[in-house]
Amino acid sequence: MDYIDYIFIKISLWVFTFYGCSHRDFRMFVNLPVRIDILTLLPELLNGPFAASILHRAQEKGLVEIHMHNIRDYATDKHKNVDDYQYGGGAGMVMSIEPIVTIIEKLQKERTYDEVIYMTPDGTLLEQNTCNDLSLKKNLMILCGHYKGIDERVREHFITREISIGSYVLSGGELAAAVLTDTIVRLLPGVLNDETSALTDSFQDKLLSPPVYTRPPEFRGWKVPKILLSGNFPEIEKWREKKAIERTQERRPDLFDE
Numbered sequence: 408m409d410y411i412d413y414i415f416i417k418i419s420l421w422v423f424t425f426y427g428c429s430h431r432d433f434r435m436f437v438n439l440p441v442r443i444d445i446l447t448l449l450p451e452l453l454n455g456p457f458a459a460s461i462l463h464r465a466q467e468k469g470l471v472e473i474h475m476h477n478i479r480d481y482a483t484d485k486h487k488n489v490d491d492y493q494y495g496g497g498a499g500m501v502m503s504i505e506p507i508v509t510i511i512e513k514l515q516k517e518r519t520y521d522e523v524i525y526m527t528p529d530g531t532l533l534e535q536n537t538c539n540d541l542s543l544k545k546n547l548m549i550l551c552g553h554y555k556g557i558d559e560r561v562r563e564h565f566i567t568r569e570i571s572i573g574s575y576v577l578s579g580g581e582l583a584a585a586v587l588t589d590t591i592v593r594l595l596p597g598v599l600n601d602e603t604s605a606l607t608d609s610f611q612d613k614l615l616s617p618p619v620y621t622r623p624p625e626f627r628g629w630k631v632p633k634i635l636l637s638g639n640f641p642e643i644e645k646w647r648e649k650k651a652i653e654r655t656q657e658r659r660p661d662l663f664d665e
């Protein structure tokens with residue numbers, strides 16, 4: 408059944424793309440929840456982020472299913488070991504191949520995965536275009552690394568994408584997986600109340616967002632820019648664009664280079 412779903416989705420995506428429909432239209436049309444399976448040694452680290460706010464609501468609405476799998480449950484020895492010393496010597500443990508492969512293959516028997524993602528500091532730096540791309544997929548598997556990382560053979564034979572969330576080192580891939588999941592889920596149609604709001608995010612058009620204000624119009628003598636109170640929407644749009652460009656030039660000039 409899942410395989411038939413998959414073929415159906417692939418064919419409809421071609422048809423939609425052919426007729427120039429947006430991917431959001433497509434997602435509305437197939438109306439299937441996105442499934443994200445997270446493989447981790449520390450599921451408790453992820454329960455918090457998924458139990459609140461937008462990620463929680465998206466699950467309640469049936470727009471996304473997030474399934475957590477504890478890699479330790481798939482350890483084969485009686486001590487439930489999931490790591491071992493690295494060949495060749497050196498400090499730090501390496502996550503063993505067997506428990507990880509057992510769970511990946513078990514899941515792959517149940518459905519087809521569009522991507523098997525490994526969260527790692529030496530992966531490709533996460534950018535908005537990757538989030539956009541992943542938000543169009545149906546089944547995603549995310550593997551969180553720990554210690555010195557995972558046995559390289561898992562990466563060679565199972566991983567389709569390796570992602571880092573920045574040039575710094577986290578204790579494990581869990582927080583990075585939470586970041587990645589959030590960036591994907593908020594793009595699914597129906598997740599955000601204001602459907603256009605994800606499209607006007609910083610980065611969606613390679614620009615940072617302009618400054619925003621709300622009431623009161625004056626606080627301790629600090630005034631909201633007059634133009635925003637003018638009701639002149641074409642001029643407001645122009646002002647916002649100018650500010651967005653200024654801000655990008657000032658803070659992230661690299662965004663203009665790409």
Ligand code: 6GU
Binds near residue numbers: 525583
């Ligand atoms: Cl994905 N994992 C770890 N452990 N550290 C990171 C990271 C990922 N991205 C940036 N630093």
